[in-house]
Amino acid sequence: MKIVVCIKQVPDTTEVKLDPKTNTLIREGVPSIINPDDKAGVEAALRLKETLGAKVTAVCMGPPQADVALREALAMGCDEGVLISGREFGGSDTYATATIIAAGLKKIGFDLIITGRQAIDGDTAQVGPQIAEQLGIPQVSYAEEIQAEAGGKAFIVKRQFEDRYQRIRVKAPCLLTALSELARPRYMTVRGIVEAYEYKMQILGFEDLKEMINPDYIGLKGSPTNVMRSFTKEPKGQGTKLRDLSAEEAVTAIVAKLEEKNLI
Amino acid sequence: MGKDVYVVIEQRDGHVQKVGLELIGEARKLAGELGQQVTAVILGDQVADKAGLLYQYGAERVIAIEHPLLKEYATEPYAKGLTQAIREYEPEIVLFGATSIGRDLAPRVAARIHTGLTADCTGLDIDPETKLLRMTRPAFGGNIMATIICPHYRPQMATVRPGVMKMRERDQGKGGRAELLKVDFTSEDMNIEILEVYKETRKQVDITEAKVLVSGGRGVGGPAGYQPLRELAEVLGGEVSSSRVGVDSGWISKDRQVGQTGKTCALPICRPFTSPAEYPGPSSIWQGWRTQNSSWPLIKTPRRR
Numbered sequence: 001m002k003i004v005v006c007i008k009q010v011p012d013t014t015e016v017k018l019d020p021k022t023n024t025l026i027r028e029g030v031p032s033i034i035n036p037d038d039k040a041g042v043e044a045a046l047r048l049k050e051t052l053g054a055k056v057t058a059v060c061m062g063p064p065q066a067d068v069a070l071r072e073a074l075a076m077g078c079d080e081g082v083l084i085s086g087r088e089f090g091g092s093d094t095y096a097t098a099t100i101i102a103a104g105l106k107k108i109g110f111d112l113i114i115t116g117r118q119a120i121d122g123d124t125a126q127v128g129p130q131i132a133e134q135l136g137i138p139q140v141s142y143a144e145e146i147q148a149e150a151g152g153k154a155f156i157v158k159r160q161f162e163d164r165y166q167r168i169r170v171k172a173p174c175l176l177t178a179l180s181e182l183a184r185p186r187y188m189t190v191r192g193i194v195e196a197y198e199y200k201m202q203i204l205g206f207e208d209l210k211e212m213i214n215p216d217y218i219g220l221k222g223s224p225t226n227v228m229r230s231f232t233k234e235p236k237g238q239g240t241k242l243r244d245l246s247a248e249e250a251v252t253a254i255v256a257k258l259e260e261k262n263l264i
Numbered sequence: 265m266g267k268d269v270y271v272v273i274e275q276r277d278g279h280v281q282k283v284g285l286e287l288i289g290e291a292r293k294l295a296g297e298l299g300q301q302v303t304a305v306i307l308g309d310q311v312a313d314k315a316g317l318l319y320q321y322g323a324e325r326v327i328a329i330e331h332p333l334l335k336e337y338a339t340e341p342y343a344k345g346l347t348q349a350i351r352e353y354e355p356e357i358v359l360f361g362a363t364s365i366g367r368d369l370a371p372r373v374a375a376r377i378h379t380g381l382t383a384d385c386t387g388l389d390i391d392p393e394t395k396l397l398r399m400t401r402p403a404f405g406g407n408i409m410a411t412i413i414c415p416h417y418r419p420q421m422a423t424v425r426p427g428v429m430k431m432r433e434r435d436q437g438k439g440g441r442a443e444l445l446k447v448d449f450t451s452e453d454m455n456i457e458i459l460e461v462y463k464e465t466r467k468q469v470d471i472t473e474a475k476v477l478v479s480g481g482r483g484v485g486g487p488a489g490y491q492p493l494r495e496l497a498e499v500l501g502g503e504v505s506s507s508r509v510g511v512d513s514g515w516i517s518k519d520r521q522v523g524q525t526g527k528t529c530a531l532p533i534c535r536p537f538t539s540p541a542e543y544p545g546p547s548s549i550w551q552g553w554r555t556q557n558s559s560w561p562l563i564k565t566p567r568r569r
Contacts, residue, residue: 016404094383095375122403124383126371129339133375138455139339141368156459161364162470162519163276166336167460181518217378224380224417228398230410 001054001152004105005045005078006115006131007038009062009069016121018232034069037116041178043185044146045114046077052152055079057108061089061101067201074196075188082108086205091220094122098130099222103212104204105135111152113175117142128177138170141177265395266356266418268325269295272346272369273306273318274361276337280306280314282473283361283426285321290388290429291359292322294397297390300356303327306442307345309335315442322432327353328442331449337365340455343372345447350377352445355419357397359388362423370423380414381421386428396420405508406523426472426527469503471520472527476502479522480510487515 012033017026034042045056058073060066061084070081084104092100105113113132118125125141132139145158149169157176159166170176188196206213216222242253258264269291273284284304291302304323306314312328319326329345346369350358360366362384374381387400391413397420400411414420471477478497480490490504497504504520511521521527 011404016407018408093380094371095378095380098375120405122383123405124371125367126374126381126383129368129371130375133343133372139368139372140456141339142364160519161276161337162472164461164463166458167462169457169459170455179518181514224374224378225382225412225414228411228413230403230408232408 001052001111002109003045003048003054003056003112003114004108004110005038005041005056005058005073006101006113006128007042007058007060007069007073008035008116008119008121009033009060009066010035010119010121018230032065032068034072035116035119035121036180037118037178039116039185040180040182041114041116041176042073042076042078043183044143044176044178045112046186047183048112048146048148048152049077049079052148054111054152057082057110059084059101059104059108061085061097061104070201071196071199072188074199075192076186077189077192080202081199082202082204084204084209088206088215088219091223092218093223093225094124094126094130095225096218096223098127098134099213099217100209101127102131102134103209105131106212107204107209111172112155113137113173114146115175115177117177117179125177128175132175135173135175137173137175139175139177140168140170143176143178144182146176146178146182266354268300268303268353268355269298269357270303270305270350270353270355270359270419271323272358272360272366273304273314274363274365275306275308275311275314278308278311278314280317281361281363281426282431283363283366283424285318285431286426286429287359287361287424288318288322289432290424291357292432294357294388294390297392298356298395301325303353303355305329305346305349307334307342309333312442312444316439319438319440320434320436322435326440326442327445329445329447331447333449333454336458336461338454338456338458339368339372341449341453342369343376344449344453345445346373347376348447349445350419358419358421360421360423362425366423370421374421377417377419379417379419379421380412381423382412382414383423385422385424388422388424388429397422471503471505471522474503474505476500477505477522478502479505479507480516481507482509484510484515486513490516 009032011030019026049056056078057080058070058078059082060070074081089100115128129139140157140159142160143157144160147156154171157168159168271287271291274281295302301324303325304318305327307329309332315326333341360370370381382399385399385401389398391398396413398411399422402409478493480493493504505522506516506520508523510516511518
């Protein structure tokens with residue numbers, strides 16, 4: 001039984017700022033973490049490993065620095081780490097990202113894939129379902145509990161909706177997307193940290209995956225969606241300028257405006 | 265160019281969800297700028313009778329896909345039905361509610377069709393020159409906004425956050441029937457087995473549907489701090505909600521979270537019980553308000569130390 005858990009490395013805060021000149025994210029000084037939903041997925045995978053005796057492989061797509069996120073997953077107890085990384089993959093949107101990761105997963109092999117529901121940087125929740133579609137396997141998203149059945153041939157999943165839950169049986173191979181409330185992640189062990197530090201990370205680049213990927217469907221150019229503009233919050237309009245008023249007139253004008261807007 | 269703006273209408277237990285009606289309103293604006301029409305697509309078991317309601321809220325055409333397999337939401341049968349509709353009618357734009365159903369279904373369908381999808385949008389408009397759909401959405405917990413386009417593939421697809429777009433006035437004089445689209449479902453399409461559907465304890469109303477919210481955050485200090493809020497909510501006939509910190513601290517479940525990373529709620533009044541620091545101007549709440557033009561009697565409680 002082979003469980004693959006997909007993780008993303010994200011900035012450890014939502015307080016990120018845009019560089020006003022280049023319009024890109026300022027990443028300096030912001031530490032990186034494993035995305036919280038994904039980390040719950042790692043924990044869920046490790047619990048299944050304990051009951052089923054499965055092998056757990058952590059997979060991360062990202063720049064070379066994302067290696068750190070994988071080592072953390074290894075130190076928590078994952079057996080293998082695979083970094084999917086390459087210049088050709090840069091700038092991918094969710095479709096292109098899912099295309100690349102799906103190719104990597106075909107190469108690695110899986111019975112169960114666990115991803116986080118969504119990442120705290122992009123908040124799209126799209127990559128998990130799109131990987132499942134590319135692989136042609138069933139998905140259950142918003143998983144709040146996962147139990148194995150028949151030694152991992154099937155899973156019983158508590159699936160959260162806004163107003164209800166479904167209890168779903170899904171046969172392997174399948175993909176589940178984990179909510180952060182699924183499981184509280186364990187700490188890394190000292191021994192795990194030492195071993196993870198020495199682990200020789202497997203890296204899959206474009207050359208390793210090119211037979212399974214249409215190069216026109218990946219990276220910035222292969223992405224169906226493009227970011228046209230990004231911006232921080234802006235004032236909603238020009239505002240109104242009142243000139244040459246006495247203090248009393250100014251107060252009356254401001255109060256009238258606030259009352260008009262139902263603010264006082 | 266594809267034809268018309270499609271809205272995927274979400275129903276639960278045969279009840280049309282509000283977000284679908286909001287999206288019809290928004291779709292009419294977009295379609296107007298494109299010189300196109302708005303089509304509502306509804307999937308379910310015996311749901312064609314909802315067509316009248318959809319026409320009354322502004323749909324100009326209603327397509328229904330009916331089958332017993334569609335009674336309770338399951339990804340594959342819904343994805344198959346909708347994919348067939350998109351391939352057959354070739355819409356220009358397809359909109360979904362960014363709910364736990366829409367955000368499960370839309371990415372699956374977009375990947376199958378091979379087109380772009382933008383998640384959880386809070387603003388849509390048409391570029392006057394290129395006629396492309398400009399989809400604006402928050403990222404990084406709302407600290408950054410991005411406008412996304414999908415220039416080369418059709419349809420342009422987006423999930424849209426509930427409570428942000430404005431419903432049209434209901435026109436009771438309107439009505440009409442749904443066109444039925446026949447999809448050949450087989451038992452293999454149901455690739456999961458739904459063992460049980462249930463609601464936990466007192467059925468909590470989804471906070472985006474609630475009329476009154478009593479909202480807590482860091483200021484309540486712990487799980488027990490929500491108890492008086494629950495009592496107040498009970499008396500007011502409302503629901504308890506929370507800012508992100510309460511959810512991240514494990515004090516209250518995620519489905520109660522209001523905010524950029526939670527849910528957008530449009531309410532006539534707001535009474536948060538939380539620290540001022542968490543309400544410097546919560547854009548998610550403002551977004552809801554903007555469409556309602558309602559009052560803002562926000563009362564700040566002192567920060568608990």
